[in-house]
Amino acid sequence: MLTISNLSKTYKGGKKAVDNLTLEIKKGDIYGFIGHNGAGKTTTIKCVTGILEFSEGDIRIDGKSIKTDPLECKRRIAYIPDNPDLYENMTGIQYLNFISDVFAISAEEREKSIKQYADMMELTASLGDLISSYSHGMKQKLAIISALVHNPSLYIMDEPFVGLDPKAAHTLKELMKEKCRQGSAIFFSTHVLEVAEKLCNKIAIIKDGKLITSGETDTVRGNSSLEQIFLELIDNE
């Protein structure tokens, strides 16, 4: 579903934020992407979603290259950034309709799914309010609903649980599991190792832009906790 091959990204000032990264995310995977602050997670995610250009390597979504076929790739993905920068002068419902228009979702379908996901995220009562009046968590919820509404085959999420209250975080975890059971795939970054350990069937750990380990969560972790393994790998590499 998502293949990252030998990806390297160097910023203009010369900082190599991602260094020869190779990962494969398959249909049905909930793939956790873990690393210290500044490890290169957001940079990788922005390359995958076509926001950042990269000089070396290749990124393919369902076999299509984000470099040469960006529109086809973007049709298949939903991106939930760590700091949703939404159109502040729209109301929540206007924004969801705008996203539904972009992805050509029928009126009937959007009405049903907006209601379903807004109810689940407990945002229905605020959908008529301007986004500028929303808290960080409410913006995060709106970004999540907008992703779910167009039912993509690949979800890319950057720290999706930050700012969510415990109930919304629980709902999101359940939705993530359900979407992957239905055949989507999720690639997401997180610092919350307990969540990654419980939720992800696969995990990758990066340090200074380089992949340290990746694979089935149980194999990566062995008999230890993910926290122990993470700390050992980060200290020893």
Ligand SMILES: Nc1ncnc2c1ncn2[C@@H]1O[C@H](COP(=O)(O)OP(=O)(O)OP(=O)(O)O)[C@@H](O)[C@H]1O
């Ligand atoms: N626009 C930029 N220009 C130059 N360097 C950048 C830029 N954005 C990020 N970097 C650098 O690239 C490296 C990777 O940053 P990135 O944001 O990808 O890390 P991260 O793993 O997402 O970190 P965090 O967990 O703190 O969000 C860091 O050293 C950072 O300083």
